[in-house]
Structure formats: C-alpha cells, structure tokens
Amino acid sequence: MSAGGAGMSAGGAGMSAGGAGMSAGGAGIGAGEPDELLRIEGLEVHFPIRRSALDILPGRHPGVVRAVDGIDLTIRRGEVLALVGESGSGKTTTGRVVVKLTAPTGGRVVFDGQDVTDLRGGAALRTYRQRVQLIFQDPYETLNPKQSIGDFVAEPLDVNGLAPAPDDRRRRVLAALDAAGLRPAEDFARRYPHELSGGQRQRVVIAGALVMGPELVVADEPVSMLDVSIRTELLRLMLDLRAERGLTYLFITHDLALAWVLADRIAVMYLGRIMEIGPAERVIEDPHNPYTRALVSVSPTTTPPAAGERAQRTILVGETPDAAHVPSGCRFHPRCPLVFDRCRTESPPLFDVGAGQAAACWLAEGGRSLPLMPTTAAAGVAAAAPSPEAPGVAAS
Amino acid sequence: MTAAVPRPDRPPRALPRLAVAGAPLLEVDDLKTHFRLAGEVVRAVDGVSFRLDAGEALGIAGESGCGKTTTALSLVRLLPANASIVGGSIRLHGIDLATKSDTAIRRYRWREISIVFQGAMNALNPVARVRDQIAEPIVERLGVDARTARRRAGELLELVGIPRARGSAYPHELSGGMRQRAMIAMALACDPAIVIGDEPTTALDVMVQAQILDLLERLRERLGLSLILITHDLSVIAETCDRVLIMYAGRVAEEGPVAQVFTRPRHPYTQKLLAAFPNIQADRRTLDVIPGTPPDLRTPPPGCRFAPRCPLAMAVCSEVVPPEVTFADRVRVACHLYSEGSSGEPVLVPAAATVGRA
Secondary structure (H helix, E strand, O other), rough: OHHHHHHHHHHHHHHHHHHHHHHHHOOOOOOOOOOOEEEEEEEEEEOOOOHHHHHHOOOOOOOEEEEEEEEEEEEEEOOOEEEEEOOOOOOHHHHHOOOOOOOOEEEEEOOEEEEEOOOOOOOHHHHHHEEEEEEOHHHHHOHHHHHHOHHHHHHHHHHHOOOOOHHHHHHHHHHHHHHHOOHHHHHHHOOHHHHHHHHHHHHHHHHHOOOOOOOOOEOOOOOOOOOHHHHHHHHHHHHHHHHHOOOOOEEEEHOOOOOOOOOOOEEEEEOEEEEEEEEHHHHHHHHOOOOHHHHHHHOOOOOOOOOOOOOOOOOOOOOOOOOOOOOOOOOOOOHHHOHHHHHOOOOOEEEEEOOOOOEEOOHHHHHHHOOOOOOOOOOOOHHOOOOOOOOHHHOO | OOOOOOOOOOOOOOOOOOOOOOOEEEEEEEEEEEEOOOOOEEEEEEHHHHHEOOOOOOEEEOOOOOOOOHHHHHHHHOOOOOOOEEEEEEEEOOEEOOOOOOOHHHHHOOOOEEEOOHHHHHHHOOOOOOHHHHHHHHHHHOOOHHHHHHHHOOOOOOOOOOOOHHHOOOHHHHOOOHHHHHHHHHHHOOOOOOOEEOOOOOOOOHHHHHOOOOHHHHHHHHHOOEEEEEEOOOHHHHHHHHEEEEEEEOEEEEEEEEEHHHOOOHHHHHHHHHOOOOOOOOOEEEEEEOOOOOOOOOOOOOOOHHHHHHHOOOHHHHHHHOOEEOOOOOEEEEEOOOOOOOOOOOOOOOOOOOEEOO
C-alpha cells in the first residue's frame, strides 16, 4: 500500500475512536457473539399499497407488500456474508435498511453493540454513515456525467462536513482513488465519467465508499453489470480491501455461484424470508431447503451436459409470487416439489442442521436431509406444482 | 446433433424461391459490418465466418463490444442507420442476403430468419394486446385474414406456455418471463427456419432463465428449428448449443463443438473467459482475472486483437493477424500458438491472478 493508503488508515483510526464511543454508549444492548459487527433481529419492511387517495380514510385496508417479513441475521467482523435471492426476495430492501435508506416497520438493527434502528439525524447518524457504506449496482446511474471523479469521491466528505480543509479533502480523495486501484490518482481525480471504462467507473463507486473509511460495506450487485473479464478484477479488489483493512461485506447478489466463490457464509432469501443460511460450501454442496437445492441445480455452469443427456436441473414452475399476496404456511409451498400438508398451513422456522447451517423447511426438522427431487430428466416436475397463473414449460 | 432433426409437428418447410439446391442452411463468409461514428470507422464485425446447419443450435459468445449483436443484426439486416455491411456474404440456402435491397430482404426476415430481442419490455408495443402483436406479422407476411391470424397467435401462445386467454393482456400485465415467452411466440409467428435469440434470458432471474432455455430447447426439438443464441453468458451456450463461436473485438477467436471448446479450450481468450466464470459444478472455487480491457475498434491493434492482454503473446502476435486453423475435432482457432500442421494440443495459459479460495 502506498503512502496515500497509510494516510487513509490514519483517517480510519480517528473514526474508530468515534466508534468506540458508540459501542460504549450501546453497551447495555444484548450482547451477541464476541466478534459480531451487525445483528438484524426480526426485521420487517412492509410497504403500504395505496391505490387511491381515498385509501387513507379510516376503515380502508389497502394491504401491504411484505418486502422483508421477519429475518434474523448476524455478520461477524471481517466476514463476507452473501445475501442471495431472485427479484422480489427482499435482499435489496434488507441492504437498504442496513444503510438506513429504508426504515423498517418491525424488528431492529444492532451495529457494533448499539441499536441503530431508530437512529435519526444528528452526529450519531453521521458517525453511522461513515462506518457503514453502500455500493450500488449500476455505475452508470450512480455517477453524475457533469461531475469530475475527484468531486464525486469527495461528495460524502462534503455532505457530512468531514474534511473542511481543502488539503485534507484532497489527500483523502486521492488515497481512496489509489486504494480502489485508480492510479495515478491525481490523473483520475480530474477525469469525467465518460472518459472511463465500465470497470473503472465501478472502481470510482468503490472509492466513493472507501473515502469514508467504512467498517461494513453493503455491496448490492456490485459486478452484475460488468463483463466477466472486468468483474473478477473488481471482486479481487473487494477481497484485497478486506485483507488490508478488515472490511466486512454484506454482498447482495442473485448469483449463487458468485456467492460461493466470494462469501464465507450464504443466506438464501425467498419472498422476504431467509430459507437457508450457513457456510458457503455447506449451503451449495448440501442444501437442506428445496428452494436452495433447485437454485443450485439451475445455477449457470459452463460444463456442458454429457453427450446425449440433458442437464439434471430442477426447474421450478411459475415465478416468485407477488409480496402483496404471500402464500399461507411456508411461502415456498406452491412451487415446492416436495410439498406436503403441513407446509400449506404452518410456516417452518429455521431448523439447525449442524455445522452452522440452518434451513427453513419442515423436512429439515431434526437436521434431516432432503429426499431426492425431480429433475428435468425425470418426469413430474409440473405435476408437483401446477400453477394456473404461470404454467411452466414442463406443463406444456 | 448436426443432422436434420425430424419435425413431427410441422410439415417440411418449402425452400425459398431462389434457393440453391444442396446449399447449406446458412453460410456467413468474411462478414464485415462497420459503423461510422463522428467521422471515424468502427470495425465492429471485421471478417467473421461461420455456418449453421438445419436443426443445429449455434451460440455466439463474447463480451460487450465484441460484435456479437452486430453480427446478429447483420443477418436480419436490422442494422442502425450508421452501420453497413461493407464486405462478405450471408448466404441462406445459397441466396446472398448481404446484397439484397431493403425491400427484397423483407421476403426473408421473419419468414426465414426471425429474432428475439433482449429486454422484452422494450421490444413489445406497450399499448397493443399481446395476441394482436403476434397476429400482426402473420397477416402482414403470410397474407392470411385477421381471424385466422388471431387463432394462430393463440396456438403460438400455448406452444410457449402462455394460456390462450392471457393473449388479451397488455405487456405490462405480464411478468418478465411471460413477456419473453410472448417474444418467442412472435418470433415463431411466420414459421421461420432460423430463430436468433439476442441475449434472450439476460435480464431474467435464474429460475425463469432456466424455464426459457428449457422452452427453447423443447421448441427446437419439436419444430426442428435452427437456433443462433447471442449471449455474454457462456453457461447459456453450454446448456443449449451444439456449437459455440467465441468472438473477440470483431473477429472469431475460436469456434467448434461445445463439448470440445468448453472442455479443452485452445485460444488463450477462451481459456480465460471460462476460468473467469463462477461455476458451482466445477471443483475450482477461484476466478481468473483477465487484465486490461478490450481494444477500441476505431484503432484496433495490428495483428491479433487479443495480443495486448494475452499472457502468452509473442512478437509475431502484435504484427501478423493469426490465420484461422481447423483441427480434426472440428475446432477452428485464430491464434499463433496453433499454426497449420501443429498438433492442436491446448497450450495452457497460467493464471495471472485469481479471486476466491483454492
């Protein structure tokens, strides 16, 4: 790391002093694991559906979209936790709650021992915003075409009044650009977004997060817009930063294979709930929830199927239901190939299946393994879960 | 798989009027499509050749800006106004489409070759019912009455797994997966021989992507379609195609049967692309880094266009364009490591840097 990098960490040290004050203040909150950085308890985010202005009248119940519907999650210091799910799973909303862009309607968020659920305005929120940063998906939308890279990276400092002296501001911006691999930093600071490639733009977005000296980075699909040859460089940068600065990541992605490569632990979300959580290799190699197993089976692979055979995939019928109409019982039951009576009425809790893995499925009760599931090579996928709304291919 | 697949569900297609007897279904030879941009020439497609046989599925892969979409648009002659085919030929049953007039090409577009675009929301008309949108090309191109066309549209919707009654929906009332199914139904409207899918599953969730790929595979078997899938996602090709063509910076890097190219890649770029792909089913839990970025196609490097990023680049690579050499396993490679008469044994590229855990 260059001299610039050292300057950055000095800044970071100053901030952790502030952080220490925070944890002292929050010492009364229930202690979690010793190295726990973030804890989410019973988190709910319900958005009201307002179809017309009259819906605000008393006696009207316009209904809610249950984007996140009761999740518990702990992230340890220095850990990469991947939150994996399809669109509508609530993974992005969860990330937005952690960075305080969306207010939860239930549950709480505890960061470094302090309850930050109701943190609003003032110095405490500013400190939190320094320690927890978000990296967005789309560098094209995040960057302002008329703003120089240096000004973009400095913006969080300016907004939070963190670097009033121009010298200090400049030093921190250059250090962040350098740490994000945009070298020479002086040169990049003067450039504009259109002069950069897609990979460089995403590095700028990362520099914008690094300039605050964060401890937790919430990365929402940080590489999904990038070509494979560029994205591996970015992923490497993110992991290098973890090694150098002890960064902790909440990595939000739809790509289970990417999560497997990067994450220490994986949490699989479906329709606002966690279906399965555990060490990455356990979740991928021995899934205990039928949804996870189906996802693993359709996960993109470059290994062609053997001659004359079709890939052994469990293709679920239909699409994720709308979060305004969450199915009864286990919310996955209408699409589950292994559904039985209990699933239709009772929602399963996360059952511990050993080795730090837990699955929300009645079949996982007592740590049992799943029975075999039908694949495209076998018949009966369609028969298992017909859906009049969106009949699958298998039904044709 | 390359042999003509029987078509139980439809009678043999009549060949177009000018077809040359015995000519292959589609033969693209030295295709060059260039763009004019602010007075400069962008060599988006710069000498691409390939062949597609009846019933075959060919995948064209590459990263943004490698020319794969321009290749697809050239085949159906739907290029933007500042692009034109400046060389080579596109022969369908021996008929050269590259030199046809804009009016003459309409005889072949949709009826012989149709295309499913990426992002069905933008490609569908938001203010027309899905069934009517599918019926429109049937009336236009096949000259049948509106009633027959609507009935045929209903059949097509069922074929792609949408209940007939949903045909009265507008595009915004359908989910992403259903819209993509509707797009496929539209591409099938005039019973074409070749369907091109340009990133047909890109914006879809993995489970919906699996459903759409499964649908395409079933349709191919059932209708004896020939498919060209254009995608940046190598897994889509691994799962659905017989042959793959890897493009880099407007040229063919490697082409051949999927089973060969994906398991024994020869071109350094193909090797790197595969190693950069996260793959649950592989033992490896690391990703390779490919340093650098693709070249600017206004001023492509002389010689091999991958040379500036290639870990195995030799002096000759930055001077001489590598010729395409075809080996006994029907794999064609454009790389100086594999000269005419060499054994064709893959030369392994060492990993420069990796991500993940070993």
